[in-house]
Amino acid sequence: MTQPAHRAAKRYIYRWGAGQAEGDGSMKDLLGGKGAGLAEMTKAGLPVPPGFTITTEACNDYFSAGERMPDGLWEDIRAAVAVVEEQTGKRFGDPANPLLVSVRSGAKFSMPGMMDTVLNLGLNERTVAGLVALTGNERFGADAWRRFVQMFGRIVLGVDGERFEHAFEAVKEARGVHQDTDLDAAALREAAAAFEAIVLADTGKPFPQDPWEQLDLSVKAVFQSWFGKRARDYRDYNKIAHDLGTAVNVVTMVFGNMGDDSGTGVAFTRDPNTGEHTLFGEYLTNAQGEDVVAGIRTPFPIAHMAEAMPAVYAEFKAIGERLERHYRDMQDLEFTIERGKLYMLQTRSGKRTALAAVKIAADMVEEGILTKGEALARIEPGHVDQLLRDQYDPAARKGATRIAKGLNASPGAAVGRAVFSADTAVEWVARGEKVVLVRVETSPDDFHGMAVAQGILTARGGATSHAAVVARQIGKPCVAGCAELVVEYATKSARSTTTGATFAEGDWISLDGATGEVFSGAIPTVSARYEEQTELQAVLRWADEIRRLGIWTNADKPEEAALARSYGAEGIGLCRTEHMFREGERLEIVRGAILVAAAATRAKAKLAAGGTLDAEESAVVGRFDAAMGKLEVLQQGDFEGIFRAMDGLPVVVRLIDPPLHEFLPNLEEQLVRVTKAGDAASAEDRELLATIRSMHEQNPMLGLRGCRLGLMIPDFVKIQTRAILNAQIAVKKAGGNPIAKIMIPLVGHVNELAATRRLLEAEAQAVEAKAGVTVDYKFGTMIEVPRGALTADAIASEAAFFSFGTNDLTQMTFGYSRDDAEGGFLLKYVEEKILPVNPFQTLDRDGVGQLMRIAVAKGRATRPDLELGICGEHGGDPESIAFCHELGLDYVSCSPFRVPVARLAAAQAALVGAAERDK
């Protein structure tokens, strides 16, 4: 490939120095983060050593030219060096007054795995002498040369660093010393000579003495490092494009190792752990940057400088404040002091903990640096999430032994003793133990154990398995589908097939639900409570002022509803009634009803058509109605609790949704039971097996569930409707203000909704008439089937509200069974970038989002006052919330623990929206 002629005309170099800069802070794409920062600091009048940046474009052209300097670049570099020579009065390669530079990589995003800095470039055997003469310090000169040969040899020439270390050790051994600082100039020169010999042996060429050759090689080495394996992997992992390229910064050397009035250090303008408004960092006197990193000497805290070098400290502090106000964010600074003069080498936004992020944002609003909106924009939603969950002590977690890794099903830290059954969990907790419940997979029968455990670990099941869903709902950390774990109930133990590690009942284990990791032992945790986090509360109040989206919650129980309300939820967007069917005595009642549901429904149809029932049919109807009656009473109680907890706020109640066989024992287990018993199997067991089998479905996700169920066996939804209305009436009579929105799920055709609604409206009106009280209720539907979205114009004619059920909508739009996909091909799809993200975590705008857009437009065309919300898990995901804001939904609904995050994310979406309107 040859170089196109027009390339020569490009501007590859941007200079700074003497208070002037050709670039500025906005040019990170072209100059990288570091180069843009240096230009901006220079422009701001801060003391920055002169230098120049070779653009990212030059890097890309280097590769497209077949790893050759593009035409004209070298000439431009020489010209730029000449300007620096003029500004410093020094000359490159001049033995009398040599210009030395550092060469640093600097991409748009800070990226480990790219080239380290090469310091002291420009030194050779002749210029070393000049350096000694200028500084009057022979050891300094010898050490500078030794460092340069070692660094350049390793980084630029690719010599194995250990070979230099061995040679250096040999020199120290020969002199019987342990510390570098104990070596004199002669020893350091000897070491440098040994390094040069290694370079010659390894590369077949002598160490380059020509500074220009050194510079040429260094620039190319920076370019090459862009496609180094670690850099490439890092970009893959962090989804950074490979075609951004890296810039190269060539900066005049300043020396922190010129004596005790010199030094070098790093500092944050505020404490990155707590957010406190105080300089935070460390420095070393008489040292170069690499010494701070290497950790050979213990650096001073930055506060020490206030006493040791009060003037420099004052200047540095002032610069920090200026930079903070300039960038309007907490800054991470690098500096060097050369003989009492302060030089700034880098500034960038500092990384911080969740706690610090929120405190800094709150403080900066107080200080007038940021508006509330800007402060909100600076806080990552993940930070808010972190603040509300127990955290492992980071140091302790670092040292812990990992046993296994599964799916990160519900975030948080859980520490407890392993137990292998729900009953054991309850027993142990009753006697004051903390436990982690370990199961192959969980079922509704395990709920009591899950409720008391610190966390849940399962070997089977995906991110929507019973364990995962329940854990998220009740806010317990959970690692699910940990396939490498062989769980044996017989021996009450588990073994990882990957690490070979085992643990038994009573052993302490620690789960990290955010990463899916399982550790042995008890890792100490740090907890945080919302009611104590006044800064967070303040920030979220600002969010409430700014956001347009309502924040509702998915809650099935009064306690959950109350918790969510304390977190700021403005309604319940999804109350799943079937969870109410699953606990304790209820499951038995429900199972009894299901076994006769089909027969009872047939008998009732016969009656309605004017037929008469035989004794058996009457008995079946009696059993069924009795069970239904009990359920109605129990559900009414549930609803009363919820309406009281959400008094005055809307509650969207979804009628029964899952296929009925979910309430029956597992087919395989029953089959094994009957097969094992052989001829001795009881008639009940055989009959139960037959019933389970007759209700078995190939693809239950797409089977008899949702509104289909209500249309086939109307009693289930009739009693639910009566329970809702009667609960409203009871709460209203007690002075409350219950607001119900009755949601009919899985509607794909308007007729399904219309037929169900007719049925239930009659029930509701009958309840009201009987009580002589009217209450506030409306009927609406979930949009979760693609056809529902596509025909939303028709469906809106029967619905007062839509709630997007984006879990199912995503499953059907992609054709993915989440349970099957997430542990399988979907993992690979995301890893290999076939999909940009897991669409069950972040809404797929192009596909699922397109359906939502169609549904919003068509729905509102039919019914302009249609209320629109989302109640899938995406309702708690910030990117998805932003999309819902763009779509113009009225609210998002998420689990109680995600409510604070959602408040922030909704405000951020509104801010972005406002910014784009202002453009």
Add this chain to the structure above:
Amino acid sequence: MTQPAHRAAKRYIYRWGAGQAEGDGSMKDLLGGKGAGLAEMTKAGLPVPPGFTITTEACNDYFSAGERMPDGLWEDIRAAVAVVEEQTGKRFGDPANPLLVSVRSGAKFSMPGMMDTVLNLGLNERTVAGLVALTGNERFGADAWRRFVQMFGRIVLGVDGERFEHAFEAVKEARGVHQDTDLDAAALREAAAAFEAIVLADTGKPFPQDPWEQLDLSVKAVFQSWFGKRARDYRDYNKIAHDLGTAVNVVTMVFGNMGDDSGTGVAFTRDPNTGEHTLFGEYLTNAQGEDVVAGIRTPFPIAHMAEAMPAVYAEFKAIGERLERHYRDMQDLEFTIERGKLYMLQTRSGKRTALAAVKIAADMVEEGILTKGEALARIEPGHVDQLLRDQYDPAARKGATRIAKGLNASPGAAVGRAVFSADTAVEWVARGEKVVLVRVETSPDDFHGMAVAQGILTARGGATSHAAVVARQIGKPCVAGCAELVVEYATKSARSTTTGATFAEGDWISLDGATGEVFSGAIPTVSARYEEQTELQAVLRWADEIRRLGIWTNADKPEEAALARSYGAEGIGLCRTEHMFREGERLEIVRGAILVAAAATRAKAKLAAGGTLDAEESAVVGRFDAAMGKLEVLQQGDFEGIFRAMDGLPVVVRLIDPPLHEFLPNLEEQLVRVTKAGDAASAEDRELLATIRSMHEQNPMLGLRGCRLGLMIPDFVKIQTRAILNAQIAVKKAGGNPIAKIMIPLVGHVNELAATRRLLEAEAQAVEAKAGVTVDYKFGTMIEVPRGALTADAIASEAAFFSFGTNDLTQMTFGYSRDDAEGGFLLKYVEEKILPVNPFQTLDRDGVGQLMRIAVAKGRATRPDLELGICGEHGGDPESIAFCHELGLDYVSCSPFRVPVARLAAAQAALVGAAERDK
């Protein structure tokens, strides 16, 4: 409800007579079919007795007025009668010259269950005398009165007909005669008197003597019959709206029973069984219409009239020809001859057999009556279908005993002896028996039995069960999911829980795959061969001239391909490669490969990343590659056969689609096997169970299949691609012209297609390079996932063609698992009109069709020359074909046996399209 004032202004009556008519043949909505026909015939100058039609609107207003004659209607009726009186010179109720009329219901669609005709209305004790005087025939008068009292009493007054019969029998017994015709005038008068007494006893009122009262009651009775139970049921079943209403025709009586120069009859203008161009029908002399229907006397064939009444016959024949040319269709006529004068009482398009439909259409083009397009429009697609399948002899079928009813999974008549295993089927067929294979459900292991059986009957499984899909594919009749049938392999017998009927091995049974019925015994069949059906071939050649859509076929084997080609298929739109994996030795090879596929793929990835394999890993890779190598050779042979059969025509090969566990034994069976064996279970069986379980999916429809499979285990699709290319090369070297379109299934995101295509293009190019031959192949995709349709613009950038997989697209768009839904709630949905039709039979335009429309528009926007087809089962459904035509697809693809139907339907769609453009 009271009558709105404006109703009085409506025109409720349309008169005809004396060569003039107020209505015409186009007004079926308002006048009903009969009334429109009478008006049209009158206008055409044919001899029609004068009369008038009371409109369907009057009927609807009657009901909305609370079952009262709408204002003004009665006055209009009286005025219309007055006009008829003038035209006939007779007067209603005039003893001297009485006007008698018939009153007949007549809706838009002919509908059994509505009111029969009332003849002789206007008779009473006084007018009877006038009739006798006029005819000089006392017995005629007495008989007319007896008939009228009986008919009016039963039909209008609702008296139980049996009571009249008993009284009539008593009169005959008293006289010792058996035939009505043996009774004299006195006896008939006695009978009439007895009838009058019954009416008085039953209704509490004397028989109405006032002709106006008779007319009033009759008109109301016709109106009431519109909502009679049988009429209502019929409309429900035939999807006819309940708000059409019925018209009432009042027609001057003419008498076929005035002597031997009188008569009455029905005739078709052509033979409705064979289509032959000859009058076909029968008549009775000296009889009224009801006598022909009652079957008391044997009527003459219509040809007899040519000798008996040559002038009347000639006139009737001429009228038939005229009406045929007028309506441009074969007519079904009713006529009466009164004293040598012919009257036409009805004309309508005649029902006909498939054979007749095609022959008549072909003949009418020859005769210049119809254009080819018109002829095509007259043939029902179902007719073409029927002509290509064995049919039961209709009379024999009528007398057969029905055992049970299941799903109509694959049409056609199958007669054979019941066998309960595939091996028995093969054995018995080898010794010359015809068998029907009866199974609880079928699996790939049963294929050899299905292939030799006359038909397949299963107790379990829906319309896409293995049995159903394979049966349609190989053109065998199949009744699937016959749930009422308890099949016992142990006793080799089956019992219906509904009828209680049983049959055992060796018993003859007959299936009707078009209705899902199972009969006992062997019903005789009639077969028809395409190559002998020259009229059908001619008609389909015209269809080819007119249609724009290409007609391709779904065929997996050379024989199927050849058959489809003989039926006119212009390409293969879907060649399913996995069917090739299922037969005989192949299934074992495939299972062997699947058991090690995951491990082998991991080992290969390790190798590719530079790792080395241990002995076990190498062995696994060796086993896997050996199996794959065998499959590649076998598949290449398959493809060579197909490319030869379709030489010069395109062949769309779909790469492997179903989840791999479909090739493994059933989980439940294996679980039972291992559980039964207990500790004695073999290691292989345990391992197999573990593998099956690890591959088990919650919702396999939405799991690891289609392109996902190819991306997870690339070898499967790689060997398929090599087999295709090598087959093309072999066929091309032998002088053929093989054209391959390689179809990647289940694409939801463009990246899936892009990644798979890169992988396979490399394989294809390597094969070509190795052979030194290039062949014609392209890559494309199925659009069967909603997201694929929604993002068709992106996907088209990687696809040369789209084929809509509307089976899966329907499943996902509705969220229906077809296997689960069709035997369950979908049945009820269609019955209760929640869905207008089963969307798996006829494409859902609003939902699935909307996605297709989006995909067509977006796909063509990216790639204007994108080739678009459909390969779901809808490709053979006429309504769906019409939609595909509207959408602008390039072709539809259907099973070989549907190709002729599709050719016709495509032409009909083009004709409708042209007609609409002409509007």
